[in-house]
Amino acid sequence: MAFCQKGCLTRHHICHTGEKPSVCQECGMAFCQKGRLTRHHICHTGEKPSVCQECGMAFCQKGRLTRHHICHTGEKPSVCQECGMAFCQKGRLTRHHICHTGEKPSVCQECGMAFCQKGRLTRHHICHTGEKPSVCQECGMAFCQKGRLIRHHICHTGEKPSVCQECGMAFCQKGRLTRHHICHTGEKPSVCQECGMAFCQKGRLTRHHICHTGEKPSVCQECGMAFCQKGRLTRHHICHTGE
Incomplete structure (x- = not known):
């Protein structure tokens, strides 16, 4: 590296000795040259004179702008x-x-x-x-994270990449497979507070609970008989088919 004055060479040489005589009074960071300390000090004033022409993002130092600019070139x-x-x-x-x-x-x-x-x-x-900024364009379901929306979206594509190794049943989400797998372990962590009946999945408990409320949302189209569960309606329907 060449310099126009001997004094400049002398000051530059300090950088090779490891000495850092110029210390920032704000944070204690040390520099080998006073000029570098001066440029660093701008970071403590709040000034950001170096502005990116691509996105308008501002920086306190030109070097930081240079490093940031690589993000716009596509280089990694x-x-x-x-x-x-x-x-x-x-x-x-x-x-x-x-x-x-x-x-x-x-x-x-x-x-x-x-x-x-x-x-x-x-x-x-x-x-x-409580915010849910990521909204599904298919069904309007909202999520707090974009990643959760992406995982949910698979349910609309028909894909079922998560397959149970026990029975071959496939699911669109890994979480659903995990919940399903409990049925193969024999565990029944979801217990009805009304009758003590236990289920391997919370969803099954929810459907069972309707039997205690008196609701009968599943109605037979043949005779009008109503049931608290869809499964019971299905079994009842056999009476009309003659099977």
Whole structure:
């Protein structure tokens, strides 16, 4: 590197010695040159003179703008050695890497659920506010997270990628398969408070509970006889078919 003055060369040389005589009074960060300290200090004033012409995002330092600009070029030079996922910025790769270490430093104050990234915690927190910004265009069902909407949408495509290894029954969502699997274990965690009858799924308990309310929403189209459960109507219908 060349300089027009010997003094400039002398000041530059400090960077190679490891010395950092210029210390920020705000945060204690040290620099090898006074000029670098001056540029750094803008971050404490709130000024953001470097503006991105692509999206209008502003930065306190030109260097940060330069690093940000890569995100608009499509380049992703920072690659994760664990999974091959690529990022436009080294900082994003660093934050992503925590997911491979098992660390979960971001903890939800509402429920104690922990996440490896602050962004994931932020997205999770919406579930506690009651907001449901992600709406299904097919049925109008709303979700607090975009990921949940994506998983729900499979139900409209007819796909059933989650298959039970016990009976071959297929489901559109992994969660539904998990709930179904309890039926094969013999567990019956859902107990009726009225009669003590137990069920392997909460949905079955809900349907059973109608029998205690006196409601009979399932009506036979042949004779008008009503039942509290659809299954009972189906069994009754055989009387009309002669089977």
